[in-house]
Amino acid sequence: MRAIFGVLGLLVVVAIVGLLAKKQLSAGVAPATATNAPAGVVVPTGTPKQQIQQFEQAVQGAMQQQRPMPDEAK
Numbered sequence: 001m002r003a004i005f006g007v008l009g010l011l012v013v014v015a016i017v018g019l020l021a022k023k024q025l026s027a028g029v030a031p032a033t034a035t036n037a038p039a040g041v042v043v044p045t046g047t048p049k050q051q052i053q054q055f056e057q058a059v060q061g062a063m064q065q066q067r068p069m070p071d072e073a074k
Contacts, residue, residue, distance in 0.1 A: 044051045 046054070
């Protein structure tokens with residue numbers, strides 16, 4: 001009797017998780033556009049290959065910046 005309740009409880013939980021997953025997957029997400037982007041966020045433009053190149057250039061630029069030197073007036 002105890003095993004039957006355990007299996008039934010497990011089936012109920014699996015059914016609930018399945019319904020929630022189905023809802024999440026069918027909801028869909030609108031793509032980000034320039035009108036609904038938060039302030040300070042740049043919306044990517046161009047092809048994916050161009051976006052990768054832009055990202056790599058931004059990373060290289062950030063890595064090439066000099067670190068601020070600490071004050072030596074102690």
